Amino acid sequence: GIQVEQSPPDLILQEGANSTLRCNFSDSVNNLQWFHQNPWGQLINLFYIPSGTKQNGRLSATTVATERYSLLYISSSQTTDSGVYFCLSGGSNYKLTFGKGTLLTVNP
Amino acid sequence: SAVISQKPSRDICQRGTSLTIQCQVDSQVTMMFWYRQQPGQSLTLIATANQGSEATYESGFVIDKFPISRPNLTFSTLTVSNMSPEDSSIYLCSVERGRGKLFFGSGTQLSVL
Numbered sequence: 141g142i143q144v145e146q147s148p149p150d151l152i153l154q155e156g157a158n159s160t161l162r163c164n165f166s167d168s169v170n171n172l173q174w175f176h177q178n179p180w181g182q183l184i185n186l187f188y189i190p191s192g193t194k195q196n197g198r199l200s201a202t203t204v205a206t207e208r209y210s211l212l213y214i215s216s217s218q219t220t221d222s223g224v225y226f227c228l229s230g231g232s233n234y235k236l237t238f239g240k241g242t243l244l245t246v247n248p
Numbered sequence: 249s250a251v252i253s254q255k256p257s258r259d260i261c262q263r264g265t266s267l268t269i270q271c272q273v274d275s276q277v278t279m280m281f282w283y284r285q286q287p288g289q290s291l292t293l294i295a296t297a298n299q300g301s302e303a304t305y306e307s308g309f310v311i312d313k314f315p316i317s318r319p320n321l322t323f324s325t326l327t328v329s330n331m332s333p334e335d336s337s338i339y340l341c342s343v344e345r346g347r348g349k350l351f352f353g354s355g356t357q358l359s360v361l
Contacts, residue, residue: 171348181338183291183352185249226290228350236350238290 142166144229146239153217153246161212161242163227170231172203174212177224177241186212186225217246250274250343254353261331261360268327269356271341276321281342281350282314291340297324331360 143166153159165172174186187194187201189210194201198217203210210229214221224243230236251274261267271280282294294314295303303316317325328335341353 173350175352181285181355181357183340183355185349185351188347188349230348235293236348238292240290 142169142229142231142234142237144227144237144239146225146227146242148242149240150243151245153244155217155219155246155248157217157246158213158215159217159244161214161225161244163210163212163229163239165208165210165227165229167208167234168205168231169208169229169234171229171236172205172210173228174201174210175226175228176221177226179223183226214244217244219246219248222246250277250345250351252341252343252351252353254341254356256356257354258357259359261358263332263360265331266327266329267331267358268325269339269341271324271326271353273322273343277343277345278321279344280318280324281344282316282324282326283340283342283352285338285340285355287336294326294339328358331358333360336360 145164147162172190176184189201189203191205198215200213224241226241227239253272280297283291285291293306294309295305297303297316297318299318315327336359338355340355
């Protein structure tokens with residue numbers, strides 16, 4: 141199956157800082173999603189972004205499908221951004237597969 | 249988006265017992281998915297549930313351990329049978345909306361003593 145690798149595995153920020161999370165995938169995909177799992181376990185779909193760039197408030201994401209990676213940008217981070225960010229990737233030839241996640245801690 | 253109600257939200261169970269988790273969706277969907285998230289780990293797909301047919305299980309998961317029902321297009325249950333402490337995990341149901349976008353229920357936090 142497809143390999144999905146996320147980096148960094150852990151990230152600690154001060155409130156107000158910016159960050160970039162990365163997701164690499166091993167083959168061509170037509171499905172790429174970013175999720176945030178809050179400290180209570182709830183998974184929220186942030187972006188469905190198999191290619192191109194999208195923005196939603198302080199968050200934006202870019203997927204370069206030809207180079208097999210996606211980036212999630214968090215600007216002016218807040219303590220409520222803390223949690224685990226997962227990348228989910230797959231496509232017509234591959235089942236959807238989650239990466240191992242990036243644990244983000246934003247300190248006040 | 250999708251509104252997915254999952255219950256119970258958490259439970260503490262004794263070894264050897266079974267727990268049934270319910271998942272209710274706000275509108276009809278063809279497929280419902282059940283995931284397991286072991287402590288500190290990522291999500292792993294257990295099975296895909298289609299209405300009117302047997303669920304399709306992923307490698308490493310069997311029907312005897314994780315029986316699934318799908319009686320209609322808005323509801324599914326997952327049972328964790330003959331539990332052991334290794335079954336302690338978060339179990340999540342999920343549906344797909346619009347070209348593969350996944351939405352998740354709030355999860356069931358299961359602890360087995």
